[in-house]
Amino acid sequence: MTNYENPMTDDDLIDRRRRVLRGARLYYDVPFHPVRAERYWIYDRAGRRFLDAYNNVPHVGHCHPHVVAALNRQAATLNTNTRYLFDSIADYAERLVGTMPPGLDAVMLTCTGSEANDLAWRLATTFTGNDGAITTHNAYHGNTTLLDSIDGSTIKVGRAPPDWWSTVPAPPDAAAERASAPNSPGAYAEAFDQAIATLHAAGHQPAALFLEPLFCTDGVRVAPRGFTSPAVERARGAGALLIADEVQAGLGRCGTHMWSFERLGLQPDIVVLGKPMGNGHPLGAVIARHDIVDAFYAKDRYFNTFAGNPVSCAVGCAVLDVMEREELRANAQRIGSMLKTALQSLAREHPLIGDVRGQGLLLGVELVEDRDTRAPAGKAARWVINELCRRGVLVGLTGPDRRSRNILKIRPPMVFDETAIELLTTTLDQTLAACASAMAA
Numbered sequence: 001m002t003n004y005e006n007p008m009t010d011d012d013l014i015d016r017r018r019r020v021l022r023g024a025r026l027y028y029d030v031p032f033h034p035v036r037a038e039r040y041w042i043y044d045r046a047g048r049r050f051l052d053a054y055n056n057v058p059h060v061g062h063c064h065p066h067v068v069a070a071l072n073r074q075a076a077t078l079n080t081n082t083r084y085l086f087d088s089i090a091d092y093a094e095r096l097v098g099t100m101p102p103g104l105d106a107v108m109l110t111c112t113g114s115e116a117n118d119l120a121w122r123l124a125t126t127f128t129g130n131d132g133a134i135t136t137h138n139a140y141h142g143n144t145t146l147l148d149s150i151d152g153s154t155i156k157v158g159r160a161p162p163d164w165w166s167t168v169p170a171p172p173d174a175a176a177e178r179a180s181a182p183n184s185p186g187a188y189a190e191a192f193d194q195a196i197a198t199l200h201a202a203g204h205q206p207a208a209l210f211l212e213p214l215f216c217t218d219g220v221r222v223a224p225r226g227f228t229s230p231a232v233e234r235a236r237g238a239g240a241l242l243i244a245d246e247v248q249a250g251l252g253r254c255g256t257h258m259w260s261f262e263r264l265g266l267q268p269d270i271v272v273l274g275k276p277m278g279n280g281h282p283l284g285a286v287i288a289r290h291d292i293v294d295a296f297y298a299k300d301r302y303f304n305t306f307a308g309n310p311v312s313c314a315v316g317c318a319v320l321d322v323m324e325r326e327e328l329r330a331n332a333q334r335i336g337s338m339l340k341t342a343l344q345s346l347a348r349e350h351p352l353i354g355d356v357r358g359q360g361l362l363l364g365v366e367l368v369e370d371r372d373t374r375a376p377a378g379k380a381a382r383w384v385i386n387e388l389c390r391r392g393v394l395v396g397l398t399g400p401d402r403r404s405r406n407i408l409k410i411r412p413p414m415v416f417d418e419t420a421i422e423l424l425t426t427t428l429d430q431t432l433a434a435c436a437s438a439m440a441a
């Protein structure tokens with residue numbers, strides 16, 4: 001049991017982890033050791049307070065009292081599996097469907113985003129009878145054997161990609177890549193024709209197009225509304241279903257909409273949810289057209305011991321309660337655009353910033369060696385996130401360049417406010433100035 005009064009040193013803990021957890025990675029050069037958290041504050045064991053501008057899992061705020069109370073109450077009353085009758089699974093499924101556009105009316109619950117994407121794939125292959133997958137070049141959709149084999153976000157040593165997987169570029173970001181091709185919806189759709197032709201040449205028809213509508217691991221891209229629609233129609237025309245992966249960008253994070261596929265103007269066949277749904281409790285979901293789900297159950301079965309249990313459903317409902325009561329989607333829109341403006345003014349001061357992009361509370365700050373060539377400043381980006389942590393602010397790193405991730409990922413709990421913006425931007429300003437000196441030295 002954790003002993004907060006007399007904790008072991010971090011070096012002891014790192015050593016014990018290495019022995020039993022082997023290659024499991026820790027974030028930051030000096031690993032961060034938090035012991036408690038609330039809202040967007042996270043405290044280390046010395047009682048020092050850090051600003052959490054990174055973690056999207058505690059979506060409605062770390063340890064939100066309403067969510068914790070719902071979890072405690074249900075855990076103290078009953079926790080069992082989905083083959084018995086209880087109210088909250090129907091309540092939760094109805095409430096999820098109520099957040100979706102008409103037509104997305106059937107729910108299957110999972111414990112993780114990976115399980116949900118894997119299950120979405122089973123639905124798509126059963127419904128279409130096809131076996132080909134299309135993703136964007138650098139997309140990550142999860143950790144199952146299937147999803148790992150179509151993971152474009154990490155380098156796989158000594159392993160060839162399967163011939164039933166084909167990739168397309170993420171759409172150009174509206175601001176960042178004005179000049180780069182494909183820069184029109186028509187040209188973008190042609191990239192999909194190529195991916196489909198590649199699958200055909202290998203003897204496969206596409207079953208699914210997985211799209212993550214804010215393209216996080218592709219570097220955070222805000223494509224104009226409608227930009228991806230002709231491309232999606234090409235994939236559909238070739239037989240694919242559209243799976244919108246809302247694991248990162250969903251549940252109001254983009255600010256303008258509850259789901260980020262809506263801001264792209266897309267109507268998916270299947271939507272995948274995860275991470276933020278349970279505010280830290282493992283909860284995910286597939287929401288699909290009922291004809292797709294019925295076709296699946298006619299041929300196959302799905303059972304998941306833990307998913308959709310009464311505790312999970314109570315937690316899921318409590319998260320939705322907080323979203324509504326505290327109007328957190330609207331907060332993401334208001335605070336997200338204030339934060340983006342503040343970051344853009346930092347970009348005017350610091351040549352290291354090549355671009356600020358994203359929407360709502362999912363923002364990327366791209367660091368570049370040179371604004372013209374846009375060569376990724378991966379070394380500086382790593383320096384900056386480590387130094388930010390040392391100065392008490394947590395942000396992450398992403399980017400399509402797998403060897404040199406250079407985009408600061410700012411994706412805080414949805415309760416972020418003006419105080420948090422001030423602290424984040426002041427600290428980032430100082431850190432970027434220090435970085436310029438450190439890199440020049």
Ligand code: PMP
Pocket residue numbers: 111112113114115117140141142143212245246247248274275
């Ligand atoms: N899809 C996306 C877009 C993700 O970001 C992630 C997790 N990073 C997953 C799927 C997988 O979710 P999980 O880790 O809960 O399995």
